[in-house]
């Protein structure tokens with residue numbers, strides 16, 4: 001492990017896939033001084049990016065993209081072949097979604113590698129930043145079929161909503177390569193980023209990514225289980241997590257209970273780790289339990305809403321605050337809020353929702369959810385107000401007005417997001433999580 005201190009000469013880099021990870025990688029590497037060409041299959045997205053428009057909500061990303069374009073060091077293309085032709089390093093930032101069997105679907109990665117393998121420059125570097133199962137670097141090396149091209153695993157740990165910050169100031173940079181020289185060349189691309197570089201073999205680097213996400217998921221499921229216990233025994237989970245967090249061995253992040261963990265990564269990565277383990281005959285009971293607790297936690301959130309409405313929600317109007325999988329993002333992929341809304345809709349509830357990050361693109365939402373662009377409109381006539389995402393904006397609402405507009409003053413706060421004292425002062429009957 002060593003800090004990155006030396007500045008390296010600027011390199012030519014290709015980034016394939018311009019989603020949360022790819023665009024962040026491209027714009028941040030460009031900000032470190034490299035020349036970057038980003039490639040994507042989506043024509044509309046490319047046209048927007050060429051104009052400096054970023055459609056995802058990531059603080060600082062638009063600015064970096066526009067600065068890179070102005071400096072003449074950031075370009076966009078649909079052709080993977082032209083992107084890689086003179087690239088010192090090619091970063092694969094393609095989706096690896098959950099396949100039907102729970103494993104990672106590597107179709108996009110394999111497709112792109114087939115496209116570019118004959119066009120990589122001599123002594124090229126093919127770097128997997130996508131989250132890929134153990135053994136992928138070895139399989140891609142075979143697929144490339146060229147001894148002069150090194151396949152290096154460089155998993156990404158950024159969080160959505162803080163992608164730029166996490167990329168430029170990460171807790172660690174992991175580089176897994178079979179040969180030291182290739183690892184060194186990838187590590188040098190991060191010169192200027194002050195973070196420990198952990199050099200390891202590709203298999204270890206690949207497992208680390210799944211290990212990290214599964215650890216985080218397990219920590220959250222543990223807290224969500226504790227929350228259930230607290231409700232039964234009259235304890236307060238917030239007091240407990242505050243005390244736990246003071247213990248530096250536990251640390252105080254990832255201790256907030258909620259309607260279950262979601263997003264585009266934790267659910268698919270826990271499933272993929274279980275899939276990998278099963279394929280080699282290893283049981284991971286802790287991870288299995290974390291996933292099962294998560295399913296139960298979502299059901300518990302639904303049951304709490306139903307109970308707060310007197311045992312039935314058929315024909316009952318509910319005001320939902322928050323749909324994104326966490327605050328700070330507009331991403332709806334695998335959002336627990338959407339899952340809870342989906343089940344309430346299935347039970348016949350009439351749902352009106354507000355999320356500060358939703359701007360018209362409501363793909364992934366159950367058709368029964370009407371999305372409005374004002375929180376007060378969402379709660380009008382609602383039998384219960386259900387807080388599903390912990391947007392800080394929700395604390396600042398005029399809760400007296402919210403409760404006046406609602407049909408009854410019932411608030412189900414699935415994340416303990418809003419100060420309970422504020423809610424009670426406004427006259428709410430509050431159902432939080434983990435409060436006995």
Ligand SMILES: NC(=O)c1ccc[n+]([C@@H]2O[C@H](COP(=O)([O-])OP(=O)(O)OC[C@H]3O[C@@H](n4cnc5c(N)ncnc54)[C@H](O)[C@@H]3O)[C@@H](O)[C@H]2O)c1
Nearest residue numbers: 017018019020021040041042093094096108130131156160
């Ligand atoms: N989102 C995160 O917070 C995060 C963090 C770390 C790691 N990861 C991992 O990074 C990878 C990418 O995740 P993401 O969230 O950035 O995905 P994303 O869906 O936001 O972006 C993927 C991009 O790839 C493009 N694409 C798909 N197929 C293509 C092809 N054949 N050729 C060119 N472009 C193609 C899509 O158009 C899209 O723009 C995944 O493996 C994910 O697990 C994600």
Ligand SMILES: O=c1ccn([C@@H]2O[C@H](COP(=O)(O)OP(=O)(O)O[C@H]3O[C@H](CO)[C@@H](O)[C@H](O)[C@H]3O)[C@@H](O)[C@H]2O)c(=O)[nH]1
Nearest residue numbers: 156157158159160254255256258261262263265266325326
């Ligand atoms: O105390 C907490 C913290 C998080 N969550 C939930 O956990 C889920 C995941 O949150 P977070 O980890 O912040 O989201 P992601 O942006 O998906 O980031 C995770 O997934 C990425 C993709 O692999 C990794 O790179 C990151 O390191 C990893 O944190 C969300 O539903 C959150 O609401 C809680 O319920 N309580």
